[in-house]
Amino acid sequence: MHKRSMSREWLNLISPLEVVDRKVMKLYVIGLAATFLILWLTVKIQFVPKLGEVMRYFGILWSTQGLMYHLLTSIKLFVHAVFYATVFSCVMAYLTVIPAFNPVTGVLSSFRFLSMTGLVFFVQVKLTGGGYDLKFWIEWAAISAFLLTALYSIVQSVQQQMYDYAYTLRMSKWRAVWEVTIRGTRHQVLDAIRQNMAIGWMMLPGVEALARGEGGIGVMLINLDKFMVLPAILAIQLASFVGGIGMDYFMGLIRRLLCPYAVRAGRGKQR
Amino acid sequence: MNQAAFALGDVLLRSEHVSLAFGDYELDEHGFLKAAEKLVLNDVNLEIHDITRPGMITGQVVGLLGPSGIGKTCFARIIAGLDIPTTGQVLLHNGQPTKAGIVGFVFQNYPLFEDRTVIANLVLAGRQVGLSRAKARDKAMAYLERFKIAQCAKQWPRELSGGQRQRVSIIQQVLCSEYFIVFDEPFSGLDPLMREETIAVVKEIVNEDEKNTAIIITHDVSAAVCSSDRLLLVGRDFDPATHNPVPGARIKYTFDLVALGLAWRTDLYKDPKFLEFVGEIESMFHEL
Numbered sequence: 001m002h003k004r005s006m007s008r009e010w011l012n013l014i015s016p017l018e019v020v021d022r023k024v025m026k027l028y029v030i031g032l033a034a035t036f037l038i039l040w041l042t043v044k045i046q047f048v049p050k051l052g053e054v055m056r057y058f059g060i061l062w063s064t065q066g067l068m069y070h071l072l073t074s075i076k077l078f079v080h081a082v083f084y085a086t087v088f089s090c091v092m093a094y095l096t097v098i099p100a101f102n103p104v105t106g107v108l109s110s111f112r113f114l115s116m117t118g119l120v121f122f123v124q125v126k127l128t129g130g131g132y133d134l135k136f137w138i139e140w141a142a143i144s145a146f147l148l149t150a151l152y153s154i155v156q157s158v159q160q161q162m163y164d165y166a167y168t169l170r171m172s173k174w175r176a177v178w179e180v181t182i183r184g185t186r187h188q189v190l191d192a193i194r195q196n197m198a199i200g201w202m203m204l205p206g207v208e209a210l211a212r213g214e215g216g217i218g219v220m221l222i223n224l225d226k227f228m229v230l231p232a233i234l235a236i237q238l239a240s241f242v243g244g245i246g247m248d249y250f251m252g253l254i255r256r257l258l259c260p261y262a263v264r265a266g267r268g269k270q271r
Numbered sequence: 272m273n274q275a276a277f278a279l280g281d282v283l284l285r286s287e288h289v290s291l292a293f294g295d296y297e298l299d300e301h302g303f304l305k306a307a308e309k310l311v312l313n314d315v316n317l318e319i320h321d322i323t324r325p326g327m328i329t330g331q332v333v334g335l336l337g338p339s340g341i342g343k344t345c346f347a348r349i350i351a352g353l354d355i356p357t358t359g360q361v362l363l364h365n366g367q368p369t370k371a372g373i374v375g376f377v378f379q380n381y382p383l384f385e386d387r388t389v390i391a392n393l394v395l396a397g398r399q400v401g402l403s404r405a406k407a408r409d410k411a412m413a414y415l416e417r418f419k420i421a422q423c424a425k426q427w428p429r430e431l432s433g434g435q436r437q438r439v440s441i442i443q444q445v446l447c448s449e450y451f452i453v454f455d456e457p458f459s460g461l462d463p464l465m466r467e468e469t470i471a472v473v474k475e476i477v478n479e480d481e482k483n484t485a486i487i488i489t490h491d492v493s494a495a496v497c498s499s500d501r502l503l504l505v506g507r508d509f510d511p512a513t514h515n516p517v518p519g520a521r522i523k524y525t526f527d528l529v530a531l532g533l534a535w536r537t538d539l540y541k542d543p544k545f546l547e548f549v550g551e552i553e554s555m556f557h558e559l
């Protein structure tokens with residue numbers, strides 16, 4: 001009986017819209033990763049360096065080229081830009097509950113269609129700080145444009161009925177904004193920040209290439225690009241990947257902490 | 272139980288010449304769109320009296336019946352102070368115009384603050400009328416226990432069943448409103464047993480205070496008859512020449528269920544008079 005239900009679980013794995021047992025899913029993922037690793041270790045594919053080689057370069061870059069320093073430089077710039085982009089986008093999106101701000105935020109969010117290169121010119125002319133400031137503002141603008149769009153749409157999609165509901169509980173309009181627009185959407189807002197962080201992290205090396213003095217993952221990549229040392233490039237990608245995943249995981253923890261009400265129901269529960 | 276012994280007291284709520292029109296468009300003689308008005312409510316007048324019976328506390332339950340799209344929800348929202356009518360006004364017992372919060376409103380889909388637990392939702396409502404946190408909590412727990420959902424107190428709203436959610440919504444509005452609560456379609460999607468329970472919940476709440484009054488909007492004629500002491504049928508007039516409805520609904524018929532001997536009874540389902548009356552009202556829907 002137990003055996004039959006287990007085979008059922010494995011069948012669920014390849015059936016659409018099925019819920020799969022946690023244990024089965026875990027086994028499946030471990031198996032998948034193991035297969036992938038074994039293939040990488042043993043089979044030679046053109047242009048794809050072997051895992052051992054990548055790890056060897058990772059060690060070299062870490063100990064002699066300051067990979068950790070560059071990674072931390074990137075993370076620092078990134079967190080700085082994300083923080084200010086988040087504050088700015090939240091303020092501008094929440095402000096759209098006031099009609100006068102609605103068109104302002106609408107126009108600002110449409111700036112995501114501007115070209116980054118054009119923006120760089122503008123920022124360069126305006127800033128004498130160069131270096132860090134240039135990178136910061138470009139990264140800030142890039143993240144803000146998309147984050148603002150996402151948050152704007154979250155705020156605008158709050159149902160009028162939720163505000164009416166707040167009024168039936170004797171809340172003022174400002175209180176309703178706090179309860180419904182700000183408190184009530186925070187899980188969506190955190191999800192949007194998390195998604196846009198991923199986009200921003202992907203754009204970061206390109207931004208770092210604008211001013212190379214301080215280094216960073218992007219600068220390392222550009223410098224190595226000339227030599228076409230594939231395993232080294234992959235090693236840096238690996239560092240960037242781990243850094244990105246780490247920050248995403250951290251955001252996941254924050255979401256669980258701040259939005260216990262929106263934690264997804266356990267897989268077992270749905271049945 | 273002496274049904275006849277009752278008296279009409281003060282007017283608790285008065286709707287004076289309430290009309291409501293929405294901006295709309297229509298085709299002019301050349302086939303172009305032009306601005307027009309869509310009249311939904313036309314001069315709705317209503318007085319709800321305090322009904323008193325010697326030796327007992329009797330709240331009021333008014334059933335508002337009418338076909339779909341006629342304007343019941345619109346009227347209810349005006350009563351609850353959520354919308355302002357185009358003309359006319361709704362006054363409360365103290366002569367003050369109605370105001371959201373003073374009159375409670377239980378929405379059809381039972382919204383709650385999803386980021387607060389059930390008990391936190393209820394405490395919030397109690398705090399809104401000046402209760403201390405502890406007092407609000409006690410009151411909320413007492414209601415939860417009375418309606419047999421105390422085990423839900425610590426749950427998130429999304430974990431509630433439809434029926435549990437309805438009760439929590441009702442309790443929340445009870446804690447926050449003064450005497451009036453409007454229910455928009457409280458019987459839709461309920462099985463017969465749940466429907467009876469909901470009627471019982473409404474009656475219990477209404478009979479907590481002499482002035483308590485529930486206004487129930489529904490399509491469900493038998494539930495309306497079971498729960499109410501007064502029935503209002505909302506409908507439009509018909510053009511005698513063309514037999515087309517004239518825009519703008521009003522209260523076309525009023526039934527005093529107390530006088531008909533159909534109010535405040537627990538054995539109503541067994542009474543043939545009840546079934547006959549429900550059939551009569553249902554057939555009247557054709558003329559609304």
Ligand SMILES: Nc1ncnc2c1ncn2[C@@H]1O[C@H](COP(=O)(O)OP(=O)(O)OP(=O)(O)O)[C@@H](O)[C@H]1O
Nearest residue numbers: 293294309311337338339340341342343344345346
């Ligand atoms: N915001 C609005 N703008 C324009 N027309 C509206 C608006 N809200 C409601 N109406 C119209 O007013 C009329 C009455 O709507 P209402 O929701 O009050 O009907 P109802 O009697 O509650 O119907 P139901 O029983 O189906 O809920 C409908 O014809 C509807 O189209």
Ligand SMILES: [Mg+2]
Nearest residue numbers: 343344345455
């Ligand atoms: Mg309605």
